[in-house]
């Protein structure tokens with residue numbers, strides 16, 4: 001595991017540079033195999049980057065986009081990561097991309113897993129580019145510390161797992177840790193001094209404590225993780 005930090009003087013520059021990096025990786029994948037897969041995070045951090053990425057000059061019709069994780073709400077809900085992605089990324093040029101939704105109308109993600117896992121047959125495997133966020137508790141994707149399903153989601157051979165966060169709202173569906181770390185390009189997108197400090201603490205923590213920090217468990221298995229950060 002190695003971390004490469006990319007620090008920017010403001011969030012706008014970070015968004016543009018991260019978008020340019022993602023676009024380059026997607027173009028390389030399309031040139032190599034004719035198709036490219038991208039998994040994006042939700043939450044508050046990515047909207048500006050999505051807006052910068054959506055006009056990148058690439059053949060979006062060859063790109064398959066999904067989420068790293070989704071809250072178990074319908075796509076018109078204010079907390080939906082799909083809604084965030086549709087409104088901010090799947091517009092302009094990127095409207096031509098194929099989007100794979102991670103929700104259906106079943107009551108829980110646990111019941112829906114098999115159907116949604118089958119949808120991901122459209123997604124290149126490994127996923128060419130995975131963008132991770134990080135929560136204030138050290139979670140990434142929906143790998144939450146102390147969740148009952150955490151160990152299974154860190155060891156599963158499936159693409160997806162259902163997770164019940166101990167504190168955060170909504171049940172979740174998430175890429176499993178093995179699915180994330182199989183990607184050749186894992187990019188971490190975080191902002192603010194407290195997240196920088198948290199990530200550095202997680203990476204420095206004694207290995208016995210790493211279960212408190214799912215982000216560390218993921219990055220320990222990535223040969224080179226690039227962190228994009230601005231205050």
Ligand SMILES: O=C(O)[C@H](O)[C@@H](O)[C@H](O)[C@H](O)COP(=O)(O)O
Pocket residue numbers: 041042043044045046068069070071081132133134135136139140141142
């Ligand atoms: O659905 C989600 O909550 C995410 O995909 C999640 O893993 C997110 O990346 C972090 O919670 C950071 O969220 P913020 O960007 O809102 O701080």
